[in-house]
Amino acid sequence: MRLTQYARGGGCACKIPPGELEEVLTGLGAPLPERTAGDLLVGLETGDDAAVVRIEGGTAVVATADFFTPVVDDPYDWGRIAAANALSDVYAMGGRPLIGVNLLCWPREVLPYEIARQVLSGGAAIAAEAGCHLAGGHTVNDAEPKYGMAVTGIADPQRLLRNDRGEAGLPLTLTEPLGLGVLNNRHKATGEVFKEAVEVMTRLNAEASRAAVAAGVRCATDVTGFGLLGHLYKLARASGVSAVIDTAAVPYLAGAREAVRDGYVPGGTRRNLDWVAPHTDFGRADEETRLLLADAQTSGGLLLAGEIPGAPVIGELVPRGDAVLFLR
Template sequence: MTDRLTQYAHGGGCACKIPPDELEEMVRGLTAGATPSAAGELLVGLETGDDAAAVRIDGDRALVSTTDFFTPVVDDAYDWGRIAATNALSDVYAMGASPVLALNLLCWPRDVLPPELAGEVLRGGADVCRNAGCHLAGGHSVDDPEPKYGLAVTGLADAAALLRNDTGIAGLPLSLTKPLGLGVLNARHKATGERSEEAIAVMTTLNDAASRAAVAAGVRCATDVTGFGLLGHVYKLARASGVTAVIDSAAVPYVDGARTALAEGFVPGGSRRNLDWVRPHTDLSTVDDDTAMLLADAQTSGGLLVAGEVPGAPVVGELVPRGEHTVVVR
C-alpha cells in the first residue's frame, strides 16, 4: 500500500469541484425553504453564488454558514487536514465574519487506509480551528471509497458590514491577498511527489487578518479565490455587481515555481474548465495562453479578492463601468 494520499483521489483539493457552468445549472431555480418569520431575514442566499449564506439573527448580527470539503491535495495527512480546514474557514472570512463553530466532515476508505492517517487529518483540522479561535465539536463520518475532508462552519458578522460579491462599484481597486499558482503546483505534487513548502504555507495561512482589515477599511465587496480561479471568481463578482473587472496581469503575484510547473504540463483539469467557462465573457487578447491559464488556475485555500485596498496586498486591477466584456485582462 502506498502512503501517498493523493493517489487515492481522482482530483485534488478545490480542483475537484463540479465545473462552474454545470453547478449553476444544478442550482438554478432553487429557493429558500424557510420564511423570515421562522428563520430570520435571509441576507445572502443562492442568487449570486456567494461564498456563504447569511441570515440576520437580530438587528445587528448575521449568522454566516458554509461547508467545504475535498479530496487530498497533498500526501501528508496532517497538512491535508490543515489545508482543508483553512480553506473551509476562508468562506466565512470572505463574508467579513468571524468563525464560531466548526464540525468535521470526513469520508474515509476504512478498509484501505489506516485509521491513524484519518486521525492525523483530523488533528490538522483541529489545530487550524484552535489557531482561528473557532470551536471544533464533532461532525460526521462516512465509509467512502475516496478520502475527503473538510468542515461545516458557522460564523457571526455585523449584518451591516457583510462582504458580498454583488456590491462592487466602478472606481474601486481590486486587491489580491495571496499569490496564485497553487493548482499547477498541486498537480505537480500529485504526479511527482515534489513538495512545495511555499505552496503549503500559502494554503495553510488563514484569511482572518485580511478579512478584518477589509471590514475595518469599510470594504463591502469581496470573495475568496478557490476552485474557479482568479478569472472565475472575479467574473462572478463583476457579473453580480453589474460592472466590468479589469485585471492587470503584470501585477498578479505567483507562488515560486508555478510557471515552471505550468511549462512542464502540470495543469489540473479544473483549471482548463475554468478557462473554458470564462473565455466567452473575458477579453484575453493581450495576454498569452500560459498567462490566461494561470489566471484561471484552480486554487485551493487561496486568498481574498477585495474590491478595495488591503494593507500589504497588491492591487491587481479595478472595477469599471460595464463594457462589452465582464472581465478584461491587460
C-alpha cells in the first residue's frame, strides 16, 4: 500500500504558495488586551519559523505546528520525517523542544488503523530522540492522510535565532543538501527509494541549532516548503539586506539534478521560483539550477547568517541592492 498515492501533494511541497499565504495574512494580528500574559517577541510580521513569547523568569516560550500529507510510502519513515520537520521550527529559533502533541488526519474508511499506528510510532521515536515529551493530540477523519505535531519549547530570549537579524558582511551557511523535493516527487511517481534523502529528512537540526547559538549566530531559518530561495528571500527582506549565493558552493543530494532533468519537479517548486523571480538577479544560473535552489524541501536543514563547523558557506549577506537575491 503506497501512502503517497493517497494525497495530491506530498510533504512541504503541499503548502499554500508563499505569495498567496502572505495575502491571506495581511492585516491579521489584532491589538492585544492590556492583561496579556508575556511579551510577544516573534509574531506574524516577518513570517519566522515559530512564535516566541517571553514569560516571567527570563524564559522564552517557542510554539509551532506543522503537518503534511505523505512524503514517502513507508508509514514509519513518514512519521519520523513529519516529527523531525515540526521540531525543526523550534531548533530554527535557537530553542529546545519540551512537549509535542500529535496532529493526525486519517481516511478511516480507506486506510487501516495499523498504518496510522506505524506513523505515530515513527513520530514518537523522533520525539524520544529529541528528548521531547509526546502526549496526546488531535485526530480528524479526512479524505487525505496528514500527520505532524504542535510543539512547544523554550529558548533564551537574548540568544534567539530570528530571520530579521541579518547584517551585511555575514556569511550564509547551509547545514543540509538540497534536492529533497524533486527526489520525493520521483519517489511518488516511481516508487524508487532514496535512502540519503530519508536520512536527511529524519535528521534532527538540534546539533546545528546548538552550534549556531554557541557561535553567537543571531539570524537563521530552516529550509522547507518555500525552498532555499524562498526562505532566503524572506530572511533578507526582513533584515533589510540583499543576499548573494555562490551557486557552485551549494550542496545537492545524489540524483537531484537527474530528477530535475527527467521532469520530476513539484508544482510547489515552480511556484517558489515564480514568487522570488521578480526580486532575483539570476546571473548565469540555468533553469536546472534555479529550480533546485527553489526546490520545495521537506524537513531540510538550517540556513544561518554565520558559520558553524562542518557546514558549507554558500554565500553572504550584502547591503541592499537593486535585487534582494543575487546568484553568482
